[in-house]
Amino acid sequence: MIDVEDLVKDYGTVVAVRGLSFRIGAGEVVGFLGPNGAGKTTTLRILSGFLPATSGRVRIGGHDIRTDALAARSRLGYLPESAPSYPELRVREYLLFRARLKRVPRKRRADALEQAMAEAGVASMADTLIGHLSKGYRQRLGLADALLGSPPLLILDEPTAGLDPNQILEIRALVRALGKAHTVLLSTHILSEVEATCDRAIVIAKGRLVAEGSVDALRASPKREAALLVRDPDGLAPGLLAEDPRLQHVAVEAADGLVRLVLTFAPEADAGTALEAAVARLVRSGVAVREATLRKVRLEEVFGSLTRAGRSDAPAPEATP
């Protein structure tokens, strides 16, 4: 349904997406996961045809989003982040406008409207001014808009952002229900959201794919972190460890006159031998190692370790034209 090849988006000042490739099959419900500023919104905007990519290729249902734009766009329903709408219109007026825009045939328009409003749960608000709707209902209105004309693919950018806990549960239930009839790609920075609604997750950080797979597979991914407690008065450790390609990242924090190092291993590296090598290297150079522990990583920490590389840098601006 979605086929992304080597996608790059360069805003000029920031490279928001750096060579992203993934595929999503028909009928899947996929979570697009990453910390704020990882490039999620940029990627979804490219997929929806709102932003042009600097390079790379996107196909929606086999149609290229640039060369066959109208066909690609008519196959997807898109919920932009924070679901913007016209406050001066009523819910029904807005959806009628959107149905016309999406060229839902005149005969089916009234039915499509009722169906979308019923599915998204805004039927009771049909004659309310959009400016008077609560955030939760506005989000539902955005969903109803995305659902108009039942496109096979739904792209939802942070559908639960800014909602209260009850609304979040409602929207999640809604997304689960929609997943039965549509392919869904939803972005979030909340892990439990993916657990609650998705079959599979695509994790990105700093514009790159860092992991992909089912939530269970991500959880079962090998332990990738180690904590070291060392005595390092000359501050040699970070420099020494930076030379090892098996270490993806080294975090340094002071602890009671000693230094705590948190090592993140590269995905392909064997954590055990990499840790042994790191300790050996430190000891050889005169850094005293007091503790070395391979951590049992919780799911949140998997996410954290996978995406930590992206956190240290300035986040990409969520630029709009």
Add this chain to the structure above:
Amino acid sequence: MNGALAIYRREMLSLWVTPLAWVLMAAFLVLQGLSFHLTLSHFANYPDVAFQGGPIQAYFGQSMFMPLSILLVAPALTMRTFAEERRSGTLEALLTAPVTAAGVVAGKYLASLSTYVLLWLPTILYVVILRDTGHIDWAVVGASYLAVLGIGAAYLAIGTLMSALTRSQLTALMLSFFALFGSLIAGIGEFVFPPGLLQELCAHVSVIGQIEEMSRGVVDSRRLVFDATLVLLPLLLTTRVVEVWR
């Protein structure tokens, strides 16, 4: 032109369910009514003063009110067009729908043009009033309204382009106001420069000259080509801007 009709209807709805169009219309008609009243009083008070043409010609062609009121109305009508959609983020939903850039621009432009025409519609009453008191030269009426339509269409196209250049309505308003004011000033050059190329150039682009000439019932195709150019060029540029966004 995919989506033009849907966008046109949405724009018209949004314009007329919010106060903007009504406020503009009220202000515009007060100004026009005042101008018409002054013109008529002038004719009534000085029946002996020789003036070529009747009150209609004077109302359209002899008053600075006419170009000024178009200058004031056009930027206000078009400032929201794209700036507001960009600020509020609705542009994202709009441009991800299966619509073409030309369709978006055409729908939005035609909505502001229709609203502009609706603003002028009540002024036809002035002609009706005068018909009861004397002879009406229909060529003058037709040509005058054609001038108003041509100049307005051009000004609205420029305003639409300015609205696409910024995210702020106020900036869009100021940009188009200055652009249009510049065009008005260029026309005054006709009376400032000595006879020569510069003066002729100013005369050709003069909106004041155009409305004065057409209010005499003279329709020069060069004027219409000039207006059409000022409609098409900004609109093509706007389409290009929208295409660049996506």
